[in-house]
Structure formats: C-alpha cells, structure tokens
Amino acid sequence: MATGIRDKVAIVGMGCSRFGERWDSGPEDLMLEAFNEAVADAGIDFKQIEAAWFGVCLEENNVGKTAGPLAQALRLPRIAATRVENACATGTEALRGAAYAVASGAYDIVLALGVEKLKDTGYGGLPVRTRGVANDLWLPNSTAPGAFAQLASAYAAKHGVSMPDLRRAMAHISVKSHDNASLNPKAHLRNKITEEDVLKAMMIAAPLGLYDCSGVSDGAACAIVTTPEIARALRSDAQVVTIKALEVSVSNGEEASFNNWDGAHIATARTAGERAYAAAGITDPRTQVHMAEVHDCFSVTEAVLMEDLGFSAPGRVIHDVLDGRFDRDGAQPIVPDGGLKCFGHPIGASGLRMVYEVYQQLHGRAGERQLKKVDIGLTQNLGGHPHQNVSAVAILGRHGA
Amino acid sequence: MNESETTFGLLATARYVPRLRLERSEILAQHRWMAPGLKSLAKGRRAVANWDEDSVTMAVEAGRLLQHALPSSATRELTLVSTTLPFAERLNAGIVASALDIDAGAVLRDTASSGRAALTELAAALRGSADAGPRMLLAAERRIARPASTQEMIFGDGAAGALVGKGAAIATLVAAGSTHADLVDHFRQTGEEHEYGWEERWVRDEGYMKIAVSTIRQCLKDGAVAAGDITQFVMPAPMARINDAVAKKLGIAATALVSAEHEAVGDLGSAQPLAMLDIALRAAPPGALILVAAFGSGCDALLLRRTAVPCPGTVPDAGRSDSSYMKYLSFTNQIELAWGMRAEMDNKTALTAAWRDHARASRFEGGRCSACGTVQFPRSRLCVNPECRAQDTQQSTSLADVPARVMSHTTDFLGYTPDPPFQFGHIDFEGGGRVLMEFTDTDVGELSVGLPLRMVYRVKEFDPKRGFRRYFWKATPVRSAADNATKGGN
Numbered sequence: 001m002a003t004g005i006r007d008k009v010a011i012v013g014m015g016c017s018r019f020g021e022r023w024d025s026g027p028e029d030l031m032l033e034a035f036n037e038a039v040a041d042a043g044i045d046f047k048q049i050e051a052a053w054f055g056v057c058l059e060e061n062n063v064g065k066t067a068g069p070l071a072q073a074l075r076l077p078r079i080a081a082t083r084v085e086n087a088c089a090t091g092t093e094a095l096r097g098a099a100y101a102v103a104s105g106a107y108d109i110v111l112a113l114g115v116e117k118l119k120d121t122g123y124g125g126l127p128v129r130t131r132g133v134a135n136d137l138w139l140p141n142s143t144a145p146g147a148f149a150q151l152a153s154a155y156a157a158k159h160g161v162s163m164p165d166l167r168r169a170m171a172h173i174s175v176k177s178h179d180n181a182s183l184n185p186k187a188h189l190r191n192k193i194t195e196e197d198v199l200k201a202m203m204i205a206a207p208l209g210l211y212d213c214s215g216v217s218d219g220a221a222c223a224i225v226t227t228p229e230i231a232r233a234l235r236s237d238a239q240v241v242t243i244k245a246l247e248v249s250v251s252n253g254e255e256a257s258f259n260n261w262d263g264a265h266i267a268t269a270r271t272a273g274e275r276a277y278a279a280a281g282i283t284d285p286r287t288q289v290h291m292a293e294v295h296d297c298f299s300v301t302e303a304v305l306m307e308d309l310g311f312s313a314p315g316r317v318i319h320d321v322l323d324g325r326f327d328r329d330g331a332q333p334i335v336p337d338g339g340l341k342c343f344g345h346p347i348g349a350s351g352l353r354m355v356y357e358v359y360q361q362l363h364g365r366a367g368e369r370q371l372k373k374v375d376i377g378l379t380q381n382l383g384g385h386p387h388q389n390v391s392a393v394a395i396l397g398r399h400g401a
Numbered sequence: 402m403n404e405s406e407t408t409f410g411l412l413a414t415a416r417y418v419p420r421l422r423l424e425r426s427e428i429l430a431q432h433r434w435m436a437p438g439l440k441s442l443a444k445g446r447r448a449v450a451n452w453d454e455d456s457v458t459m460a461v462e463a464g465r466l467l468q469h470a471l472p473s474s475a476t477r478e479l480t481l482v483s484t485t486l487p488f489a490e491r492l493n494a495g496i497v498a499s500a501l502d503i504d505a506g507a508v509l510r511d512t513a514s515s516g517r518a519a520l521t522e523l524a525a526a527l528r529g530s531a532d533a534g535p536r537m538l539l540a541a542e543r544r545i546a547r548p549a550s551t552q553e554m555i556f557g558d559g560a561a562g563a564l565v566g567k568g569a570a571i572a573t574l575v576a577a578g579s580t581h582a583d584l585v586d587h588f589r590q591t592g593e594e595h596e597y598g599w600e601e602r603w604v605r606d607e608g609y610m611k612i613a614v615s616t617i618r619q620c621l622k623d624g625a626v627a628a629g630d631i632t633q634f635v636m637p638a639p640m641a642r643i644n645d646a647v648a649k650k651l652g653i654a655a656t657a658l659v660s661a662e663h664e665a666v667g668d669l670g671s672a673q674p675l676a677m678l679d680i681a682l683r684a685a686p687p688g689a690l691i692l693v694a695a696f697g698s699g700c701d702a703l704l705l706r707r708t709a710v711p712c713p714g715t716v717p718d719a720g721r722s723d724s725s726y727m728k729y730l731s732f733t734n735q736i737e738l739a740w741g742m743r744a745e746m747d748n749k750t751a752l753t754a755a756w757r758d759h760a761r762a763s764r765f766e767g768g769r770c771s772a773c774g775t776v777q778f779p780r781s782r783l784c785v786n787p788e789c790r791a792q793d794t795q796q797s798t799s800l801a802d803v804p805a806r807v808m809s810h811t812t813d814f815l816g817y818t819p820d821p822p823f824q825f826g827h828i829d830f831e832g833g834g835r836v837l838m839e840f841t842d843t844d845v846g847e848l849s850v851g852l853p854l855r856m857v858y859r860v861k862e863f864d865p866k867r868g869f870r871r872y873f874w875k876a877t878p879v880r881s882a883a884d885n886a887t888k889g890g891n
Contacts, residue, residue, distance in 0.1 A: 123742045125815055133751035137762050138779070138861070138873050140825040140839045141746070146813035150826055154809040157850035205813035206822075257777045257785045259835050263809040263827055387827065387837065 004279030005103040007242045007399060010231035011223050012109075013042025016356045019219035019344030020188040027063045027117045028073040030220035034349075035074055035113065042224045043234055046074070049224065050107040052081040055094035055114035057347040057383075059085070061127050062117050070113060087383025088297065089248070090114055091221065091351025092392035096246050098225050108230055113222035116346035125216055126347075145205035145213055147385035148298040152207050154263030155304060159315040167207055169318040170299035171198035174211045174341060176327055177296065181338025183368040188215045188344030198299075212299040217344030221352035223359075228399055240399035241362050244376070245279035247272045248392045256387040266301075268391035269308040269380055276393040277310075282376070285310040286332065289395070290374045291361060293354035295382035296339040305380060306334070309393075328369060336361070336369050351392060354379035358396045375401040409531035410570030411705065412474065414679040415466035417459050417541075417560040418666050418717040420842045422446035425554055427724045432549040442554040445664025446722060450558040452732045452819035453841055453859040456483040456541035457493055458872065459560035461500045461858040463539050463672075465802075467564045468501060470714030474566060476501070477534030478508045480526075482519040482671050484589070485543045486511055487870060496872065497539060499763035500858045502799065513671075516637065516697030519561075520674050524577040524703055526565040535566035542670035545733045547595040555639060557667020561675035571682055571712050572691065572705040576624030580616040581699035584608055601640045609643050613700045614650055617692060620702035621651075626690055628652035633681040633707075635659045635693040637673035653692070659684070665719070678705075683712045718880070721844075732819065743817040748862040750871050760797065765856060765874045767834055768795025776800075776833035801856050801874060805830045810840075810848040828854060828876050841875040853879040 015037030017030045025033075039046055054070040056062055063069035067081035086093040091114035098112035121127045131139050152170070156163050175195055181187035193211060201209035231240045249271035255261035273285070282288045292309065296302035303321065306312040311332055312320045320326065326334040337343050337357040340350055358377035360366045376397040383390035429443035450459065460481055468474075479501075481494035488496075494509040503509075512518050519540040526536045541560035546552035586608055587598030598604075613636070621628055634657040636644050644658050659681040661668065669676050674695040681691050687709035694702040723729075730736040760766035761779050768780030773789040778800060784791045810826030817823070824840040826848065840848065841859055854876040861873040 121742070128743050128746045128817070130747075134754045134758065136748070136862075137750070137755055137758070137871060140823075140837060141816060141862075142825055142837070143813055143816040143823075145815055146811045146823065146825060149811035149813070150809035153811070153826075153848075153850055157809075202814075203812075204815050205811045208811075252787075253781070253785055254787055256837065257779075257835055258775065258787075259829055259833055261835075 004245055005099060006244050006279055007228060008103040009099040009225050009243045010228040010399065011241050011243065011355070011359055011396070012226050012231040012234055013038040013044070013224040014222065014356050014359050015041065016186060016221040016353055017219045018186045019217040019346060019353070021119050022218035023119065025218065027069065027115050030117065030218060031070065031073045031113060031115050034220040034222045038222045038224050044109065044224065047077060048109050049076065049079060049111045050109055051079055051101055052076060052111040052113065053094040053097035054081055054083045055085070055090040055112070055348040056083060057085055057087060057090045057116060058118070058127060058129070060129070061121060063115070086390045088295065088347050089351055089381040089383030089390040089392045090348045091353065092379065092381040092394060093248070093351070095223055095352055095355060095394065096248060096392065098223070099243055099246055102225050102227060109224065109226045111222060111224055112352060113220065114348035114350070114352045115220035116348040117218050118216050118346055119218050142385070143205060144385070145208050145298060148301050149205040149208045150263060151304055151386050152300045155300070158262050158264040161318060163207055165318055167199060168195065169303060169321040170212055171195040172321050173296070173299040173302050174198045177335055177339050177341035180328055180336050180369060181342030184337050184343060187338040187342050188217045189338070189342040208298055208300065214297045214340035215342065215344045217346045219344055219346035219349045219353070221349040221356050223352055223355060238363065241359055241396060242399045244395040244397050245276035246392070246394045247275040247279065248390060249275070250390050251384070251388045253388070261387070263386070265304050266308050266382065266386055266389065266391060268389055269305055269382065269393070272391040272393040273309045273380070276395050280395040282395065288376060289332065289378045290376050291333045291336060291358065291371055292378040292380065293335055293337065293339065293357050294380040296335055296341050297345065297382065299341070301382070302334065302339070309378070309380060328371070333371055336366070336371060351379065351381035354381060355394060355396065362396065362398060407567055408570040408573060408708065409567045410527065410565070410573035412535065412564040412566050412568050412570055413467050413470045413713050414675065414682055415463050415470060415562045415714050416676045416679045416717055417462040417466060418448045418720060419450045419454055419459065419558055420720045421449040421451055421723045422665070422720040423449045423726070423729050424722060424724050427726045428554060431726045436549045439549070439551070439554055442551060447554070447667035448557040448559050448720065449723065449729055449732065450543045451842060453875070454543065454558070455487045455860060456485045456543050456560070457487055457496045458858050458860060459543065459558065460497045460539040460541040463541065463560035463562035464497060464501045464537060466714050467537060467562050471564060474535040474564060474568065476503045476507055476537040478536040479503055480510050480512055480522045480536070480538050482512045482522060482538070482540035483542055484513050484671055486513060499759065500872070502764050516671050517674065517695035517699065517701045518671050520693065520695040520701035520703060521579065523563055523565070523675070524579065524701060527574040527703070528577065531567050535564055538563045538565065538675070540672035540675050542672045544670050545594050545735065548730065548735060552596065555668050557669055559666060559669040559672055559676065561669065561672045561679055563675055563678070569710045570708055571710045572707050575626065575690070575704040575706050576620050577701070577703045578616050578620035578623060579699065579701045580612055582612050583698060584612065605640060605643050605646070609638065609647055609696055610650065613647055613694055613696050616700040617651055617694050617702045620692070620704050624704040626704060629654060630690050631657050631692045632689040633657055633659050633685050633691040635674065635677040635681045635691065637661060637668060637677060637695060639668070682707060683716065740817060746817070747866065748864040749867065750864060750869055755871070762871070762873050764799045765801040766797050766799050769798040770794045771796055776830065778834055778836045800830055800834055800836070803830045803832065803834070805854045805856070805876060807848060807850055807852040807854065808835065809850065812845055812848065824848060839875045840877065842877045847878055855879050
C-alpha cells in the first residue's frame with residue numbers, strides 16, 4: 001500500500017525573489033531572480049534540470065497560458081514543463097508535481113517555480129474575474145476578504161466568544177506578522193504596527209480591517225528537488241532537507257451546499273493535515289511541529305487554521321494567540337517570515353515561499369529571525385474561499401528527523 | 402361548496418412598494434436654488450426602487466403577494482402592464498412568469514403605453530369567460546423623472562396586481578366603460594427616459610373634466626348606479642384636487658375619495674389604478690360600490706361591487722426613510738459616479754448556459770434527493786450528502802419561498818456594488834439547503850448569525866455593454882411592521 005513520499009525527495013536548492021510592488025520588474029525578472037538563487041544554492045548547472053512544474057494562478061493578468069513563459073524566461077533546453085493552477089495553493093501544487101515526479105523515479109532533478117505579477121491590475125487587492133459562465137448566473141461576485149471575513153462571524157457564534165475578543169486575537173496575529181517581517185529583507189511590508197493600529201484601521205470586509213488583510217504582491221519562488229542520494233552527492237557540505245509529506249485536499253461542494261459545515265473552520269486543512277501527519281509519522285502536532293508557515297491571507301484565517309492543524313485545541317485559539325504561543329519567541333512560532341500578511345502574497349509563488357522559509361530555518365540561515373529549534377516544519381497553503389477550496393500541507397525536515 | 406367560493410370576479414389584489422422612501426424635503430434641498438416652487442410638493446416621502454429593482458422584479462413581488470394570498474389558484478393567463486419595461490424585445494411577462502413558476506401553457510402578454518392600460522386589461526379580464534381559469538394582472542412602474550421636475554416629486558416606484566377568476570371573489574364587475582382620445586397631456590418617445598408634459602390646468606379642464614367625467618358618467622349609467630351611491634372613488638391624478646372636482650361634477654360624495662398615498666409612496670404610473678383599488682377594496686364594506694377610473698390617452702372606468710369576502714393578503718409596510726438624493730440619482734443612472742476599476746468587470750451572460758439551467762436562476766430551483774432527502778443548490782447529478790452520493794435522484798425543489806437564516810455574513814467595502822457596502826453570506830434554508838447569497842434591502846449592522854431571512858427576486862448584474870441584465874434571488878431580513886416603523890435616517 002502506498003505510504004506517501006516520506007524522505008524520498010530532497011530539496012537541494014531554493015530561491016525566492018524579493019516580494020512587493022515590483023513596478024520595474026516583469027514576471028521574467030521575478031522568475032530569474034528566484035531561479036538564479038536556487039541554482040547557486042543547489043550547486044548545479046541549469047542543464048541538469050530534466051523537467052519543470054510551473055505555477056501561475058491568474059494567467060490572464062500575467063504571463064498567459066502553458067508552461068511556455070517559464071521555458072522562455074529561463075531558456076530551458078526544451079525540457080518537459082507543466083503549468084499547474086490550484087488558486088492560491090498553486091505554489092505547493094508546483095512543488096507537488098516536481099516532488100512526485102522525483103519520487104516516481106521518472107526524473108533525478110526537477111524544478112518547481114511559482115510566479116505571480118499582481119501589481120499590473122491598476123488597483124489594490126486581487127483582480128475581479130468571472131467564476132465561470134454558469135456560476136456567474138447566481139454566485140455573488142464575492143471578494144477574498146468578504147469570503148474569509150465570514151469565518152469570524154461563524155467562529156464567534158459557534159464558540160460563543162465576543163467579536164471584540166476575537167478581533168483582539170486577530171490584531172495580535174497581524175502585529176506579530178509585521179514584527180516578523182521587519183526582520184525579513186525580502187518581505188513586502190516591513191513596518192511595525194500596534195494592536196491599536198489594527199483595530200482602528202479602515203474596514204475592508206467586516207470584521208476585517210486593512211491590517212487584517214495580506215499584501216498583494218509581485219514575486220517568484222522556486223525549489224530544485226532531487227533524491228536524497230543525489231542531494232548528498234551535490235552538497236556534501238550541507239545537511240539534507242527532505243519532504244516528509246505533501247498532501248492536498250479539495251472541497252467537493254459539501255461545505256458550500258450541505259448543512260454540516262459550521263463555517264468556522266477549513267475542512268480541507270483538517271483533511272490534508274491529518275493525511276500529512278500520518279505520512280510523516282506525527283502524532284502530536286502541537287509539540288512535534290516546531291514551526292509552521294500557514295496561509296494567513298487574513299488574520300482570522302491564521303486563527304482558525306491553528307485549530308484545524310491541531311496547534312490549538314478547538315475553541316482555544318484566542319487564548320493561545322494572546323498567550324504568545326505563536327510569536328517568534330513562543331512555543332510554536334507561526335509565519336516567522338511575516339507570512340502572506342507581510343512577506344506578501346504573489347499567488348503562484350506563495351506555497352513555495354512558505355517552503356523557502358522552512359528550508360532556511362532548517363539550514364539555520366534565517367538571519368535575525370532564526371528560530372532556536374527547527375527539525376520539523378510545516379506549510380499549509382490554501383486556494384479558494386473557506387467554503388470551497390484547496391488545502392495543501394507539506395511537512396519538511398532534516399533527513400532522518 | 403359555499404356559494405361565495407364560486408363567484409366570478411376579482412379574487413385578490415396586492416401592492417408592492419420598494420423599501421426605500423426618499424424624503425421629498427431632500428429632493429427640494431437639492432433644487433431649491435433653481436426651483437423653489439417645488440416646495441409645495443415637498444411633503445412626505447416617495448418610494449424609490451433599489452438599484453436592483455425594475456418593473457419586472459417589482460411585478461414579481463406583486464405576483465408573489467397574490468400567490469401567497471391565494472395559494473391554490475394556478476394562473477392561466479398573465480398580463481404585465483408597464484411603461485417602463487426593461488426589455489423592448491424579450492417577453493417581460495415571461496421573466497415574471499418564470500420567477501412565479503407559472504405554468505408553461507399559460508398565455509402571457511406585455512402591455513404598455515398608457516396610465517390606464519391596467520384598467521383596460523382588468524375590464525377585459527372581468528368581462529372574459531368565467532371558465533378560462535385564473536388570470537393574473539400585474540402592473541409595475543419605475544419611471545425616471547428629470548431632476549427638478551414636478552414628476553420627480555410626484556412619481557413613486559412600485560407595483561400592483563389583481564387576480565381574476567372563479568372563487569371567493571372580493572368584488573364583482575357591475576359595469577365598465579372606455580373612451581379613447583389622443584389628447585397628449587404628456588408623452589415619452591420610445592427610447593427616451595424623461596417625459597414631456599403640457600400645462601396641468603389644461604389637462605384638468607379638457608382632459609379629466611371632460612373625457613374622464615363623460616366616461617365615468619356612462620359607466621354609472623350602464624351599471625344603473627347613482628353617483629351618490631358610490632362609496633369608494635378611485636382615480637389617479639397628477640394634480641391635487643382634480644379628483645375632488647371630478648367627483649363633485651359627477652355627484653360622487655367627497656367622502657368617497659380614496660387616498661393616493663402621495664405622502665408615503667407617490668404615483669405608481671400605470672400601476673397606480675390597481676394600487677389605489679387595493680386600498681379601496683380593503684376599506685370597503687360588503688356591498689360597497691367602487692368606481693375606479695384611469696386617465697391617459699382617453700379613460701377607462703370600472704364599477705365594482707364589494708362582496709363580503711375578506712381581502713386576502715398583506716399590505717406594504719412603511720419602508721425605510723432615505724435621505725440621499727445623490728444615491729437616488731446614481732440608482733437611476735442620472736449621474737455617473739467614479740466607481741473605480743472593480744466596476745469595469747464584463748458581465749456578459751452566456752445565454753446558452755442561462756437557458757440550460759434557467760429554473761436555477763428564475764425559480765431558485767435546487768434539488769431534493771429522493772434517496773436521502775437532502776436539499777441542495779444548485780442541483781447536481783450526484784447527491785452532495787457524503788453518506789448518500791446517489792446519482793440522478795434529485796427532484797426539483799424551489800427555495801424561493803423557503804424561510805432561511807444567516808449562517809455567516811460579511812459587509813464588504815471592497816467589492817463593487819451600486820449600493821455599497823456589498824453584503825453577502827452563507828444562508829441555511831429550513832429543511833436543508835445552503836447557498837452563498839447576496840443580501841439586499843439590508844442595513845449596515847443588521848446582519849447577525851441566525852437572522853431570519855426571506856428571498857426576493859432582483860437584478861443580479863447589469864451588462865451595460867450589451868444592454869442586458871440578469872436576475873437572481875437575494876436574501877433580505879424578515880422584518881415585522883414594528884421594526885420598520887422605528888427605522889429612519891440614511
């Protein structure tokens with residue numbers, strides 16, 4: 001029986017562009033910036049790459065269709081290349097394609113790259129777009145903040161907590177993200193803020209104010225994956241970082257159309273998390289996962305994900321957040337790089353950016369934000385809206401950890 | 402069977418008035434500098450359609466009121482009257498009939514062009530065959546008057562309806578009369594938004610006092626009824642005291658004059674005769690004689706006798722006071738505000754997809770699994786219940802009249818809507834079914850988890866590029882009359 005890809009795939013090199021409003025850079029510049037870093041990190045020649053998975057979400061706003069834009073930007077020598085898209089979980093999907101290709105034995109060295117050039121829309125936030133001609137006939141043209149804001153109303157109602165208490169915890173999350181990003185030279189939003197700033201900010205979609213929302217950024221991130229054996233041969237000086245689990249779960253319409261979802265959690269995150277824990281042999285995520293990069297597109301998303309991933313007991317996240325459990329110096333640091341909230345959110349790149357931070361922390365290369373102990377780290381990448389989405393969970397660690 | 406249940410006549414009437422009521426003092430405040438004379442009209446409020454209401458959606462609401470009043474009557478004929486139909490070609494009554502789930506074999510027609518059109522149709526229906534099956538008559542109007550015109554003050558938006566057939570009639574026809582006369586008191590050329598009118602005093606003297614008076618006089622004569630025996634006199638008029646003068650000339654008692662609800666609603670155009678008839682019928686005692694007349698390119702007059710059957714259905718509430726004249730201008734497309742790039746989205750409708758699942762949008766049709774009973778929207782081939790997943794077991798079920806509650810909600814200031822903020826959320830229906838829906842006619846701060854909701858048929862999006870609009874259902878809070886009475890402000 002299949003048991004996943006634990007320790008079958010190593011990440012040998014990673015790169016990540018600076019995220020932000022990269023007015024002077026096109027997708028090609030962003031891709032090359034991340035790619036050059038990764039190739040140098042891996043210590044390989046680009047010709048050693050045999051296949052590539054390319055993640056772009058909003059191609060109509062960006063590079064267009066197919067994996068051609070990747071092959072052109074990097075002048076890849078007519079290798080196999082596949083474009084993938086799974087909304088905001090696109091980056092992890094690219095990594096999944098690459099990792100599973102290596103695990104299958106089809107290739108030795110594979111590239112996963114995600115890019116998004118969002119700041120060509122002319123306005124803040126994500127671009128408006130069709131949801132499919134049949135859906136447009138009845139679905140509200142909802143925004144991402146409006147979709148995720150509903151988590152807060154349902155969570156408060158379900159657990160009988162007051163909205164001001166929930167908002168205080170949400171504010172703490174945003175203050176933490178800004179604080180973490182202030183130590184990250186590649187982050188989009190590096191200013192420090194206060195809880196008062198969050199609570200007094202302009203309302204975007206009640207109860208989410210401006211500072212409850214992640215940045216919309218340009219950026220690219222990539223990983224070069226191979227077998228642990230090849231990784232050891234290529235970089236005998238460095239420890240080998242392997243993928244312990246890489247699981248995806250996709251909503252089938254049950255949350256949106258059946259009456260058993262409470263609206264206060266991300267069902268796919270629970271499913272993908274459970275599968276990933278099983279594959280990685282994790283039985284107590286609260287202690288065995290040393291750090292995590294989660295899909296903190298909005299402060300409330302990070303909050304509910306803490307419960308979905310088993311980092312907080314059901315209904316307890318407000319207490320854990322306010323107790324500082326998830327702060328950089330807390331027991332279980334969450335998004336030490338600033339997360340989507342402040343590192344930024346170039347959609348196709350975000351999943352790979354999360355892995356990039358775990359990878360840096362595992363190698364002890366996270367600079368001023370280096371955490372004390374990281375043997376196992378987790379990423380959770382979410383595409384879509386709470387009621388209909390894709391969740392990808394990756395667990396990474398030292399080879400043998 | 403009770404004899405009163407097999408009478409042919411008027412079975413029910415209904416009025417729909419949009420929730421928004423613009424304070425006329427606010428209209429005056431904007432125009433006082435150039436039209437101080439509007440002050441004499443600046444009393445009370447006028448009904449204003451929400452941005453997502455048009456003559457079709459308001460007619461649907463009036464039709465639903467009739468259906469709720471008499472749930473057992475299956476309409477065999479539907480006539481939609483309006484001078485402001487959204488489509489010049491596409492059967493507007495067809496949109497209404499689809500939303501009302503009127504049988505595909507029913508006869509439909511759109512009727513337009515004059516303020517008396519609804520009475521012409523009502524007379525025809527009441528004179529028609531008693532065995533033809535129930536006929537629904539709906540009239541709706543959303544007229545846009547030029548800013549600072551008296552019409553802007555006088556007009557109201559709304560709809561009214563009547564159901565004619567055999568059953569427990571609330572009124573029967575005594576006599577009807579009609580006169581056509583191309584006396585052009587006002588006109589609006591096809592494609593034009595605003596009307597052009599002539600001096601009101603001339604309209605009164607040459608129009609109402611001559612044409613209306615003679616038509617009504619003939620109608621009374623045909624019915625062998627003395628003017629003094631009329632207890633309810635219904636006649637929309639653009640000017641105060643026209644009715645008094647007409648009644649006096651005819652010998653109808655001043656106490657018989659029925660209020661036009663000018664200070665709460667405004668003149669509903671072609672829907673006004675039916676709306677005022679609804680008011681009159683509800684006030685009339687058994688046996689009362691009601692004279693309803695409508696003027697416009699001639700005159701129609703109907704003489705009705707009230708029965709002892711109570712008028713079924715409900716009456717409109719007081720609505721919600723609104724004080725933004727700019728919002729009114731924007732809702733009526735008379736000013737183009739800077740909505741930002743999010744408003745530039747192309748709302749092209751795939752007409753093939755729209756027809757394929759037309760009942761989904763028109764009737765809010767979902768599915769009920771015959772295997773496990775799960776209700777779901779949209780309907781799909783496989784049941785959404787993970788314990789069931791049966792294939793092709795879903796039977797049509799409409800959510801349009803099913804009570805619902807808020808499961809989660811937001812008030813979004815980012816997304817584009819002609820009436821910010823954009824409020825939407827997940828709705829759970831009684832007995833099952835969950836849908837992510839837009840809210841309409843909902844105040845900021847009004848939403849909460851568990852709030853009771855009902856569904857209303859509205860414009861979902863406009864496609865200005867192609868001159869199309871698409872409709873769908875939206876959720877709105879269930880309010881008691883007491884809730885509304887306390888609502889005010891902007």
